[in-house]
Amino acid sequence: MTVLVFLDPAHPDGRIADAGVPALLATDQGVTRGDGIFETLLAVNGAPRKVQAHLGRLAASAQSLSLDVPGEEAWLRAIATAVGAFASASPPAPDEDGNTNVVVKLIATRGPEGAGSPTSWVQATAVPPALAEQRAHGLAVILLDRGYDSTVAQRAPWLLLGAKTLSYAVNMAALRHAHAQGADDVIFTSSDGHVLEGPTSSVLLAHLKDDGGAPVKRLITPSLDSGILPGTTQGALFTAAKAAGWELGYGPLVPADLLDADAVWLVSSIRLLAPVNSIDGTEIGTAEVRARLTAELSALLAQTH
Amino acid sequence: MTVLVFLDPAHPDGRIADAGVPALLATDQGVTRGDGIFETLLAVNGAPRKVQAHLGRLAASAQSLSLDVPGEEAWLRAIATAVGAFASASPPAPDEDGNTNVVVKLIATRGPEGAGSPTSWVQATAVPPALAEQRAHGLAVILLDRGYDSTVAQRAPWLLLGAKTLSYAVNMAALRHAHAQGADDVIFTSSDGHVLEGPTSSVLLAHLKDDGGAPVKRLITPSLDSGILPGTTQGALFTAAKAAGWELGYGPLVPADLLDADAVWLVSSIRLLAPVNSIDGTEIGTAEVRARLTAELSALLAQTH
Numbered sequence: 001m002t003v004l005v006f007l008d009p010a011h012p013d014g015r016i017a018d019a020g021v022p023a024l025l026a027t028d029q030g031v032t033r034g035d036g037i038f039e040t041l042l043a044v045n046g047a048p049r050k051v052q053a054h055l056g057r058l059a060a061s062a063q064s065l066s067l068d069v070p071g072e073e074a075w076l077r078a079i080a081t082a083v084g085a086f087a088s089a090s091p092p093a094p095d096e097d098g099n100t101n102v103v104v105k106l107i108a109t110r111g112p113e114g115a116g117s118p119t120s121w122v123q124a125t126a127v128p129p130a131l132a133e134q135r136a137h138g139l140a141v142i143l144l145d146r147g148y149d150s151t152v153a154q155r156a157p158w159l160l161l162g163a164k165t166l167s168y169a170v171n172m173a174a175l176r177h178a179h180a181q182g183a184d185d186v187i188f189t190s191s192d193g194h195v196l197e198g199p200t201s202s203v204l205l206a207h208l209k210d211d212g213g214a215p216v217k218r219l220i221t222p223s224l225d226s227g228i229l230p231g232t233t234q235g236a237l238f239t240a241a242k243a244a245g246w247e248l249g250y251g252p253l254v255p256a257d258l259l260d261a262d263a264v265w266l267v268s269s270i271r272l273l274a275p276v277n278s279i280d281g282t283e284i285g286t287a288e289v290r291a292r293l294t295a296e297l298s299a300l301l302a303q304t305h
Numbered sequence: 306m307t308v309l310v311f312l313d314p315a316h317p318d319g320r321i322a323d324a325g326v327p328a329l330l331a332t333d334q335g336v337t338r339g340d341g342i343f344e345t346l347l348a349v350n351g352a353p354r355k356v357q358a359h360l361g362r363l364a365a366s367a368q369s370l371s372l373d374v375p376g377e378e379a380w381l382r383a384i385a386t387a388v389g390a391f392a393s394a395s396p397p398a399p400d401e402d403g404n405t406n407v408v409v410k411l412i413a414t415r416g417p418e419g420a421g422s423p424t425s426w427v428q429a430t431a432v433p434p435a436l437a438e439q440r441a442h443g444l445a446v447i448l449l450d451r452g453y454d455s456t457v458a459q460r461a462p463w464l465l466l467g468a469k470t471l472s473y474a475v476n477m478a479a480l481r482h483a484h485a486q487g488a489d490d491v492i493f494t495s496s497d498g499h500v501l502e503g504p505t506s507s508v509l510l511a512h513l514k515d516d517g518g519a520p521v522k523r524l525i526t527p528s529l530d531s532g533i534l535p536g537t538t539q540g541a542l543f544t545a546a547k548a549a550g551w552e553l554g555y556g557p558l559v560p561a562d563l564l565d566a567d568a569v570w571l572v573s574s575i576r577l578l579a580p581v582n583s584i585d586g587t588e589i590g591t592a593e594v595r596a597r598l599t600a601e602l603s604a605l606l607a608q609t610h
Contacts, residue, residue: 004331017331024329024336026309026322026426031329031414034339034472065474066481109336121331145461147453149496156450158479167339167472169370174463176371191454191496 001090005082007070007120014078014122016085028119030109034167036118037061037069041232041269043083043102043124049305050269051076053232057164058106064163069108070120078122079104086124097302101127103270109166131271135298138277138290139184139266143255144174146188146196150252153227161227171199185266187258187279195222195253201266201274202231205253206293208262219297220261222251233267233301240300261285263293273298306395310387312375312425319383319427321390333424335414339472341423342366342374346537346574348388348407348429354610355574356381358537362469363411369468374413375425383427384409391429402607406432408575414471436576440603443582443595444489444571448560449479451493451501455557458532466532476504490571492563492584500527500558506571506579507536510558511598513567524602525566527556538572538606545605566590568598578603 004023005014017023029035039054039061048054055072062069083102086092092100108120153161160167174186187203188196197203202221209216219241221234238248251257258264262285264276275290277283284290307324322328334340344359344366353359360377367374388407391397397405413425458466465472479491492508493501502508507526514521524546526539543553556562563569567590569581580595582588589595 002332019330019332022327022329023331024327024333025324026328026412026428027307027324028329028336029477031333031336031341031471032343032410032412033477034470034474035477036336036474038337065478105337107331107337123331144463145457147457147461147464149452152450152452152496156452158449158475158482159452160475160478163474165339165472165474166336167470167474169339169341169468169470169472170463170465172334172338172340173370173465177463191457 001086001126003082003086003089003124005078005085005122007074007078007122012077014081016081024119025112027112028109029111029113030107030119030166032113033110034165034169035065036107036109036166037065037067037164038166039106039164041104043079043104044099046083046087046100048079048083048104050232050236051079053235054106054269057230057232058108061163061165062108064157064160065165067108067110067118069118075106075122079106082122082124090126092126103127107166127270131274134184134274135272135294138275140182140278141185141187141266141276142178142181142183142280143189144177144186146190148190148227149192150190150194150226154225162224162229164229174199189255190226193254194226195251195255195258196226197222197228198266201268201271202228202234204234204237204265204267205258205261206263208289216247217245218247218249220249220251220253220257222253226251231267233269233272236304237267237297237301240304241297244300255279258284263290265294272301306391306431308387308391308394308429310383310390310427312379312383312427317382319386321386329424330417332417333414334416334418335412335424335471337418338415339470339474340370341412341414341471342370342372342469343413343471344411344469346409348384348409349404351388351392351405353384353388353409355537355541356384358540359411359574362535362537363413366468366470367413369462369465370470372413372415372423374423380411380427384411387427387429395431397431408432412471432575436579439489439579440577440599443580445487445583446490446492446571446581447483447486447488447585448494449482449491451495453495453532454497455495455499455531459530467529467534469534479504494560495531498559499531500556500560500563501531502527502533503571506573506576507533507539509539509542509570509572510563510566511568513594521552522550523552523554525554525556525558525562527558531556536572538574538577541609542572542602542606545609546602549605560584564589568595570599577606
């Protein structure tokens with residue numbers, strides 16, 4: 001079940017479209033050039049989570065691509081329409097906590113060639129069951145070179161490294177490469193050996209220290225200036241973790257930092273916190289610590305909005 | 306005027322679709338992930354040029370992306386249908402040589418999420434008038450860092466550097482960056498300083514040598530192992546130039562080689578040979594030599610198929 005709602009000035013709440021019927025022109029530059037942007041967020045019990053963070057990142061991506069997208073009000077109304085229509089048409093079963101979840105994707109393309117106006121829509125779908133599996137059982141991850149060095153984002157804005165574009169063919173190819181090797185997912189590294197992000201996720205790691213004084217729990221993520229996407233889930237979790245007494249840290253990180261960690265996660269708005277069991281075959285921490293920290297941080301994340 | 310012909314097992318010659326009516330599902334991974342491939346070729350007097358080279362490169366791109374696309378016969382029939390329908394609907398005016406030209410684009414995406422079958426179509430359109438301008442008047446070009454080093458393509462196949470994918474957002478952003486600086490186009494360089502290619506073209510350069518012995522004319526292009534797309538126009542022109550007495554050379558090339566050249570061109574199947582007047586503000590050769598060599602090589606290219 002997929003609900004589509006197109007942003008359309010003639011329909012202030014968005015125009016619902018049948019997802020089984022073609023809705024895009026074949027000349028749309030979203031498809032002919034991968035020229036557009038997107039966001040994916042979770043709606044819990046009908047309320048889109050971290051919606052301002054997602055709309056803010058969408059606006060930043062639009063600016064990187066010189067794309068003139070609709071304003072926040074139009075997106076918010078279309079999201080509400082899509083989530084409402086999805087709940088009516090295909091009420092999601094409550095999760096283990098009694099919440100209902102819907103995946104909400106926002107897409108804006110440069111529109112048909114020559115038209116000069118973007119095509120923008122919201123899509124609502126069910127949460128893929130595989131993600132709960134990933135949270136429960138963890139991931140085998142491989143490291144893959146992303147080809148860029150960790151300084152290029154700053155000096156080459158045309159590479160769009162901080163923008164969430166529709167040009168995801170490399171991200172998808174990296175995931176296929178991992179699956180062909182029997183792994184579940186990927187952590188990209190820069191050509192100069194820094195840890196970056198996953199193809200569809202941010203990377204977090206935890207270091208615990210208990211040297212006789214007060215125990216210290218540290219949550220760390222690669223620094224943004226290495227050319228990664230600012231993670232909305234990472235951001236929300238950092239705020240919550242800090243309030244709960246965690247120390248926060250920001251890269252540069254190298255693969256050895258991952259292997260030394262007590263736990264590593266791939267995090268995203270839909271997947272939430274998926275623990276990494278192994279990287280290139282080396283186990284990260286212990287199953288007991290991974291499970292305990294995943295439960296602790298997942299509980300913190302669930303309290304964010 | 307755009308003619309669309311979808312490859313469809315129920316229609317051996319392809320299924321003509323109205324380009325003004327939505328033809329793609331909004332869940333097609335061509336748009337949601339830029340996950341697909343394309344080729345652009347020229348049909349002259351109804352005959353697609355270098356069609357085997359384009360179909361061969363399409364097949365190679367499909368293999369890089371593990372994409373199961375229709376076979377050559379289906380593409381050839383759909384191309385013939387599209388070119389024929391375009392000629393009937395909107396007969397192109399003959400060019401300066403009395404030929405009629407049609408732009409033919411082949412696109413294959415991974416298809417709608419969950420469907421497991423690609424979406425494939427052929428698009429026929431008129432040649433943009435700007436391209437004849439570019440051939441006649443030449444281009445102001447800037448060099449931009451592509452971010453990748455010249456060896457990464459070999460060791461990181463998931464970066465899809467030799468594949469012509471739909472994920473062209475960076476190519477489009479680089480062109481916008483050039484236009485914002487008052488330039489017409491871009492030549493990408495690798496992070497280790499090698500000349501690569503344009504966002505939608507191959508790079509060629511000519512060196513003339515006349516040291517008292519027999520004059521030598523040398524045509525040079527960056528080597529493929531630097532992670533560039535194999536140019537079908539470059540390939541056809543090299544064959545024709547060799548037969549006409551030119552020496553051929555293959556990079557590695559550095560920007561100084563471009564600035565030292567007697568002429569530099571951006572070449573592609575639709576644009577053909579567009580001379581580069583200047584790179585980062587430095588004139589390449591002289592207007593007289595650029596014009597003479599452009600005429601000579603364009604005549605050779607016109608004889609290829």
